[in-house]
Amino acid sequence: MSAHFLPGTVGYLLMQMRGVWHDHLELCALDGTPLSQDPYGMVGGSSPFDNLVYVEFDGEIYRQSNVTFRGRPTHVRSFTGKLIDGILHFDTLGPNDPGHIGVAAGHDTLIFVAQKMDESLQRYAEPDFIRLIGASERTRSTVLYRGGAAVRTLNVRGVKLSPVADRRHALDPRGLDGDVHEARSVTLAYQGGNDKL
Numbered sequence: 630m631s632a633h634f635l636p637g638t639v640g641y642l643l644m645q646m647r648g649v650w651h652d653h654l655e656l657c658a659l660d661g662t663p664l665s666q667d668p669y670g671m672v673g674g675s676s677p678f679d680n681l682v683y684v685e686f687d688g689e690i691y692r693q694s695n696v697t698f699r700g701r702p703t704h705v706r707s708f709t710g711k712l713i714d715g716i717l718h719f720d721t722l723g724p725n726d727p728g729h730i731g732v733a734a735g736h737d738t739l740i741f742v743a744q745k746m747d748e749s750l751q752r753y754a755e756p757d758f759i760r761l762i763g764a765s766e767r768t769r770s771t772v773l774y775r776g777g778a779a780v781r782t783l784n785v786r787g788v789k790l791s792p793v794a795d796r797r798h799a800l801d802p803r804g805l806d807g808d809v810h811e812a813r814s815v816t817l818a819y820q821g822g823n824d825k826l
Contacts, residue, residue, distance in 0.1 A: 634688075637735040639717055643686040645761055646739070649791040649798050650682040652695075652769070657782045669773055669780045671753070671818050674701040681801055682787065683794040683809045691717055691731075694810045696801055703802040706814045718744075725749040725819035737761045751777040753818035765789040 634640035656664040656676035667673050678700030685692040691710040697703055710719040710731065717731030719741075728744040741757040743750055754774040761767050769785035790798060797805050 637733060637737075639715055639731055639733045639739065640688065640712055642733055642737070642739050642761060643684075643691060643712070643717065643731070644688070645764070646684045646759075646767075647686050647792065647794065648684060648789050649794050650684065650767070650787045651790050651800070652680045652682050652785050652787040654678055654680060655784045657784060659779060659782065661782075664781060667781070669775050671816055672701075672704055672706075676700070681790075681798055685794050685810075686712075688712070691719075692810050696803065698800050698802045705803070705811050707811045709813050717741075720813060722814075723816040723819055726816075727819070749819035750774070752820070753816075755783075 634644060654677060656667050656670075658664055664676050666675055679698055681696045681698055683692075683694045683696070689712050691712065692707070693709075694705060694707040696705050708719060708722075710717050712718075719729040719731070722729060727747045727749050729741060730744045731739055731741050733739055737760055739759040739761075741759070743754060743756075752775070755771045758770045759767060760769075765788060767785075767787040767789075769783070769787065771783040772779050773781050773783065790800075794809055797803065797807065797809055799805070
């Protein structure tokens with residue numbers, strides 16, 4: 630499906646995001662001090678670490694898979710969504726998910742955030758700010774909330790390795806054969822008493 634979107638809109642920015650990215654992720658305490666371990670995240674593990682991020686968007690359907698390949702054991706998380714009335718609506722992330730959307734702050738910035746505030750966000754929330762820098766670089770910044778309080782930040786620097794995500798990259802620890810995306814991930818983080826994926 631070919632689509633044309635106005636610059637700075639969600640659809641336009643998602644089109645720019647298509648491809649395979651190498652993201653380098655670093656965790657920090659709220660004061661900016663680097664963290665070597667993540668006791669708060671849904672997966673947990675050491676920091677820094679590296680992901681391959683596969684992004685596909687046909688003008689309507691959005692698919693993303695994050696594959697850890699360095700600094701932590703291999704882990705895959707896959708997400709799907711659909712562009713509706715110019716806003717990206719993610720498919721349900723798990724039980725009690727309040728619903729998440731992708732919105733734009735114009736020009737070069739996407740924000741992935743909860744669509745509405747409810748009690749499930751007291752358990753887990755992590756708004757995600759993505760800034761595209763030209764055609765082949767991006768940054769991501771998040772603040773993680775647990776138990777209603779901010780607990781850490783995440784800083785990501787990404788470089789595009791390929792403009793298309795139709796096959797696995799050579800850095801993929803799963804090997805070259807097989808689908809890029811796996812089954813949509815489900816998190817239990819929004820349920821009471823569940824702290825992990």
